[in-house]
Amino acid sequence: MNLIKNTLFPFLTISSLYFASAALAETPEQKGLAIAREVDTRDLGFGDSTADITMALRDQHGNERTRKMRNRTMEVAGDGDKSIIIFDNPGDVKGTAFLSFTHKTGSDDQWLFLPALKRIKKISSSNKAGAFMNSEFAFEDISSQEVEKYTYRYLRDETFEGTPVFVNESDPVDPKSGYSKLEVSIDKARYIPLKIDFYDRGERLKKTLILSDYTQYLEKYWRAHTWSMKNHQTGKSTVLTMDNWNFANGFTDKDFNKNSLSRIK
Template sequence: MCNKKILIIMMSLFSLVSYSKNSQEKGLEIATKVQDANNQFLGEINTTKMILIDAYGAQTVRKMKGKILEVENDGDKSLSTFLEPLDVKGTKMLTWSHKQKNDDQWLYLPSLRRVKRISSSGQSSSFMGSEFSFEDLGSQEVEKFTYNYLKDETLGDSLTWVLERTPIRKSGYSKQIVWTSKKMLTPLKIEYFDRREKLLKTAVFSDFKEYSIKKKKMFRANKIHMKNIQTKKESIFLWETRSLGSVSSSREFMKRSLK
């Protein structure tokens, strides 16, 4: 009798471990599939607008323009130029994201005529006073997270995989729950949990547009609506223009190009 109980417990534990392993493997498999579907975009040139909405509904607008260069076997390189508010007009941020190590980041400060290296630890801080943090808008390489497949779910009209992803490196979040469209292979919704594992923010992706890069089709959301559940503030990130597949010269992503 006793042996039978032990056997049942062991089998239960084994099945739990096995389930956990399977869900992790499936999670990673889906994340890799999504990344592969969105790779080979070559580069991007865009102009963007951010609408910041406070808890009382008052709105403020930020404007930027940016370039992204896809890098094989490593994270992307990106260059953002701030256009509004006017006191930071001309400020540029160059990011070389990496899969296995901390990103390299430089800031060009026009008031000082100076390029300054910044530590990449501030990933959890607010981006231009918005509800987006730097890590929300940075490149989301598969290697930066561990994954766990949770379930299949219908979100609106879309069939989705629901994954839990946990940051490997230092992050402002304990975990994120991602709803990924099975059809478009791109996120539709992300829930961000703070370091105390309480729901902090929800991002809803919309205004999808299909792009064709060298006969490969991929989707991009041209609107992200981020709601902070704790502060009741909101931010809407809008792509006003977006040219996917535009290849900028690698020289434009060097420190010297910031000046």
């Protein structure tokens, strides 16, 4: 789970040739891929970051529960990010921590620290379609996914709430994904996602994510402070708020291993 990157698209080391091909793209597939790569490239080099997360879970009757977490993320050159999430509530899970190494190819590595037993468990990362903390976010919605894990197709230009956007289709390559496709509305000027429609395996619209309250950090990197996910099939929704962003924390690999996980508070 990598909540820090505000984009659903990963890093890719890309040569200037790709920029050229983006401009000259002829097929919708080529243009879609070029847009995805540009989104990715613009977020390269953020280094590391921390943020406080509040997740409001609302059911169809309007009942609400709040979950609090903290996140630390470090960019890894040539691979997916390393991140830790520390859970601050409810009381019985407080202090539980989750370490994740995302990878461009192959399965991610994930470990869970259980504070009552002081036990670290390596866990399966196959649960892509499962709900994160009983929210409307699936694990795959908040993990750092790699360009190679989707195929792309540019659909159309559109305006979303007054902002010109590309609408790009992303089809998950992994059969364990819970989705047949995603339709991503990307701000043409800033190359950041503003809205994502998720379609289930039966091609029905399942969920819509609105990313808003973007702030720019280090004069380059845009981060959405509000992620609002609505499930059209159940009427439930989750609003995830990310505050207190801090960059340039000086994290190293030593801050993201089983030893640091066992010490985390």
